[in-house]
Amino acid sequence: MVLRIPFVTKNEHKVAEANIVLKKYGVEVYPVNLKKIEVQSESLEKIAALAAKIAYRKLRMPVVVEDAGLFIDALSGFPGPYSSYVYKTIGIKGVLKLMEGISDRSAKFRAVVALAYSGGVKLFKGVVKGIISLEAKGTKGFGFDPIFIPEGHAKTFAELGTEEKCSVSHRGKAFEQLGKWIVENKDKLIPEFRASPRVEAQ
Amino acid sequence: MVLRIPFVTKNEHKVAEANIVLKKYGVEVYPVNLKKIEVQSESLEKIAALAAKIAYRKLRMPVVVEDAGLFIDALSGFPGPYSSYVYKTIGIKGVLKLMEGISDRSAKFRAVVALAYSGGVKLFKGVVKGIISLEAKGTKGFGFDPIFIPEGHAKTFAELGTEEKCSVSHRGKAFEQLGKWIVENKDKLIPEFRASPRVEAQ
Numbered sequence: 001m002v003l004r005i006p007f008v009t010k011n012e013h014k015v016a017e018a019n020i021v022l023k024k025y026g027v028e029v030y031p032v033n034l035k036k037i038e039v040q041s042e043s044l045e046k047i048a049a050l051a052a053k054i055a056y057r058k059l060r061m062p063v064v065v066e067d068a069g070l071f072i073d074a075l076s077g078f079p080g081p082y083s084s085y086v087y088k089t090i091g092i093k094g095v096l097k098l099m100e101g102i103s104d105r106s107a108k109f110r111a112v113v114a115l116a117y118s119g120g121v122k123l124f125k126g127v128v129k130g131i132i133s134l135e136a137k138g139t140k141g142f143g144f145d146p147i148f149i150p151e152g153h154a155k156t157f158a159e160l161g162t163e164e165k166c167s168v169s170h171r172g173k174a175f176e177q178l179g180k181w182i183v184e185n186k187d188k189l190i191p192e193f194r195a196s197p198r199v200e201a202q
Numbered sequence: 203m204v205l206r207i208p209f210v211t212k213n214e215h216k217v218a219e220a221n222i223v224l225k226k227y228g229v230e231v232y233p234v235n236l237k238k239i240e241v242q243s244e245s246l247e248k249i250a251a252l253a254a255k256i257a258y259r260k261l262r263m264p265v266v267v268e269d270a271g272l273f274i275d276a277l278s279g280f281p282g283p284y285s286s287y288v289y290k291t292i293g294i295k296g297v298l299k300l301m302e303g304i305s306d307r308s309a310k311f312r313a314v315v316a317l318a319y320s321g322g323v324k325l326f327k328g329v330v331k332g333i334i335s336l337e338a339k340g341t342k343g344f345g346f347d348p349i350f351i352p353e354g355h356a357k358t359f360a361e362l363g364t365e366e367k368c369s370v371s372h373r374g375k376a377f378e379q380l381g382k383w384i385v386e387n388k389d390k391l392i393p394e395f396r397a398s399p400r401v402e403a404q
Contacts, residue, residue, distance in 0.1 A: 037241060038241065038242040039239060039240065039241055039242065040240040040241065040242050040249075040284075040287075042287070047242075075291055075292050075296065076290070076291040076292070077291060078287075078288070078291035078292050078296070079291075080287075080291070082242075082284050082287060085242075085244070085280075085282075085284060086280070088278070089277055089278040089279060089280035089281075089282070090277050090278070090280050090300060094277065094280070094300055097299060097300055097302070098292060098296055098299055098300060100299070
């Protein structure tokens, strides 16, 4: 039996990346078309936890939310929690322009996955350190993937395949934690799906 | 009698600017130390309206909230609603770097003032068009004031005095609207302050 959990996101890449990692735990997430309420905060933890809480109140079944961001050291953590807004406005070109002439190119991608259920909200975190490349490379993934080279690698996230990306990525690590937790706590979660009118276990 | 209304902000400049404009309407705002809850949105209207609603629920008396941002045309509206986060991270230097070599320097400052009271939430808006200067100038004001030259002027907001800035600024215009509305609707508002334990009319 695969435990299927709703995931509040419009980003198909995130769903695919999560499921690559969750498969071995017998868990699958599926996108639900629910407005994700995100508060302005410099803490991904706060943003994800509150969004999950609100989604749980609406769906009344266990639900997963994820918030992630690229934090560039030389830019005081910019674009951080506002990475998707920054991607849509100044984009990769803008970030590379901001980094022109800056020798310290260290950055990290962070992800926080929040699972809301009757017991409250559980947070699972993942971080990957790396550098901002000198130019955009690769076409896979999404967002700032073409300019992020994870530590110990020579390629950007956008040059790696999804599986390879997930084995080192912030998101991969966070969903890994979620998968482990679910396996250990299945007894708590499964009855909540049974109680729900939208039971989706298969 | 001056009608004193709580204003949810930690920014003393905003309080001073609002009061310069409100004085002639017999209204004064004073800062209240309440956490301002701001949702992530590209709409200042949504951010201000929701923040005011939440503040009203806590204070149980009429309350004012303001949200403002600098919208740069060539950067697809960046930094927009996230201006204060962008100011704290990449700052004026970062925005000037993003604008290097860009000839279209048009921008606007927008402000939305939200008044929450028993009748709901009223929004008052102000916009000022201008350009991003080639370098930072002036020491008055706050935020991106040193790089914004309002239309019809030769000086940046940070080179103008507070009174002069308010006579053309987005914030000045929005609070002007608020002042007019309060004068016309005093009969609705004053009883709400009387009913409140924290009445502050003097």
